[in-house]
Amino acid sequence: MQSHYQTLSADDFRIFPRSLDGKARSRHHPEYAGWHRDLSWNGRGFDRYPEYIVRAESIADVVHSIDFARRHGLPVSVRGSGHSYAGCFLRNTGILLDLSALRDIQIDPGRRSAQVQPGVSSRQLSAALARHGLAFPTGHGGEVGLSGFLLGGGLGINFRAWGGMSTFNVRAIDLVTADGEVLHADAHENPELLWAARGGGPGLFFVVTRFHLDCWPLPGCITSNTYLAKFSDLPRLLARIEQAQPDPSLQVMLAIVRQSDDRAPEECSRQVMLNTIAFADSPAHARALQASLSEQVSAGLIRAVEVDQPSDFESIYRQGDAMLVSRRYRTDNILTDRGEDAVAILAAHLPSQPSPATLPLLIWRGASSWSDAAWSASGRWFFSTYAQWNEVADDEVNRGWLKSLYDELATVASGSYINEFDLEERSGSAHRCYSAESWSRLRRLRRQYDPHGVFHDVSMDVSAGDR
Ligand SMILES: Cc1cc2nc3c(=O)[nH]c(=O)nc-3n(C[C@H](O)[C@H](O)[C@H](O)COP(=O)(O)OP(=O)(O)OC[C@H]3O[C@@H](n4cnc5c(N)ncnc54)[C@H](O)[C@@H]3O)c2cc1C
Numbered sequence: 001m002q003s004h005y006q007t008l009s010a011d012d013f014r015i016f017p018r019s020l021d022g023k024a025r026s027r028h029h030p031e032y033a034g035w036h037r038d039l040s041w042n043g044r045g046f047d048r049y050p051e052y053i054v055r056a057e058s059i060a061d062v063v064h065s066i067d068f069a070r071r072h073g074l075p076v077s078v079r080g081s082g083h084s085y086a087g088c089f090l091r092n093t094g095i096l097l098d099l100s101a102l103r104d105i106q107i108d109p110g111r112r113s114a115q116v117q118p119g120v121s122s123r124q125l126s127a128a129l130a131r132h133g134l135a136f137p138t139g140h141g142g143e144v145g146l147s148g149f150l151l152g153g154g155l156g157i158n159f160r161a162w163g164g165m166s167t168f169n170v171r172a173i174d175l176v177t178a179d180g181e182v183l184h185a186d187a188h189e190n191p192e193l194l195w196a197a198r199g200g201g202p203g204l205f206f207v208v209t210r211f212h213l214d215c216w217p218l219p220g221c222i223t224s225n226t227y228l229a230k231f232s233d234l235p236r237l238l239a240r241i242e243q244a245q246p247d248p249s250l251q252v253m254l255a256i257v258r259q260s261d262d263r264a265p266e267e268c269s270r271q272v273m274l275n276t277i278a279f280a281d282s283p284a285h286a287r288a289l290q291a292s293l294s295e296q297v298s299a300g301l302i303r304a305v306e307v308d309q310p311s312d313f314e315s316i317y318r319q320g321d322a323m324l325v326s327r328r329y330r331t332d333n334i335l336t337d338r339g340e341d342a343v344a345i346l347a348a349h350l351p352s353q354p355s356p357a358t359l360p361l362l363i364w365r366g367a368s369s370w371s372d373a374a375w376s377a378s379g380r381w382f383f384s385t386y387a388q389w390n391e392v393a394d395d396e397v398n399r400g401w402l403k404s405l406y407d408e409l410a411t412v413a414s415g416s417y418i419n420e421f422d423l424e425e426r427s428g429s430a431h432r433c434y435s436a437e438s439w440s441r442l443r444r445l446r447r448q449y450d451p452h453g454v455f456h457d458v459s460m461d462v463s464a465g466d467r
Contacts, residue, residue: 022057046087050096077456081145086423118147126313134215137162142317152201152419153375158279160248167198172212178454199375201418203458205450219279223286224311227302231270238339244296251277252364326388332406332422334413335379341412349405355389376435377415427460
């Protein structure tokens, strides 16, 4: 879309907010800086300043904002809860449509379904569902919004037993198009828009105002086991996990953490923390799930730290939140079937890891097959790294380290997950998160539904940097 700032009069900016139930601030408003600072989930300031920030309070606000943007040639970006690591909702042009105040939740216990608006967080949905004995595979951080999480795919709690990627539990969506039209999309009505919403992520070309979700029975018993292993044993550990083929109701995650004892330089001073979470009907079932893996991998490889610890969604959220501790961060990931090769690459990069807080993580996904959707990446291991540090002065060294690690990991990747892809570094390579077919279909749908580029594309210009 052509930029037409010059055609916007001060009157245009003054009149537009009056048509809203919510509020709007232009770059020139004294409150803009405060609004801008609050947009990112942990308060990190990005040096990207949209012309206008709109805090929508109704669907009508979404329609008005899109109409205003289209008329004036202002490209639109959308914010759910602002948890994008790259702050990809923040662009230097156009209108930012903030949906975080739209937080309605409706639950139909009989149908085991829920309807949620885009600002609803993981914690809010889980608490509401638990009152009806239900659950949903939300993200692992309690405050992470459902909106961007679901639209990018969603690697959720107990994801392997609950539909694979969480987006496959989205039965329908309500949305507003680039023309300002309010539509419903499900398997029968506008099916190509539901197809795109299941994984299209930051490259979408419409605004989702409501998700219709299929939910699951709340597990009767959740337990967590934690083990430690030597970093040098990680390849063998991965091989054992692959052989064991863990039950889908057992979530298996390996974090590469610093050793408190620093006496083993040949181990790169790292060790592996294996965490398994069982989602079961009863304590006996949970013990059986845990034992099915631990008995096959133990044999001197792992040392139990905590076994059969009672857990719940809140504990999982606290564990997730505790992983991200710094003020500044970047993340990148691959999906791969070549876990051992990926670990060899990581081992070569660990000695130069600039920040001790940085956390590499491996999650077992196993073999998976999906119904046709934009989400189309595969790989039995999800291998992400959360680079984190505190000082602006350390930005460049951390950025460079993560980039060189994932440039090399790309050689063993079968895909990547768009929501944890380093969009600040490589938004121009977002196609790597999709099969060739899905990517070209997404591009074709974008041209069809948003021919004039009302919505910002996934490509980001971060040349202005960020703070
Ligand atoms: C602490 C933390 C924990 C996380 N844990 C997990 C996890 O366990 N599993 C996982 O898979 N991911 C996880 N993530 C990543 C998360 O999935 C993404 O950051 C996701 O974008 C968050 O959703 P959001 O609504 O906050 O998105 P936002 O940051 O608000 O938006 C990101 C982009 O999504 C698009 N978007 C958002 N809402 C809409 C909408 N309603 N209509 C159209 N487009 C929209 C826009 O293009 C926007 O730029 C985590 C992130 C953080 C910071």
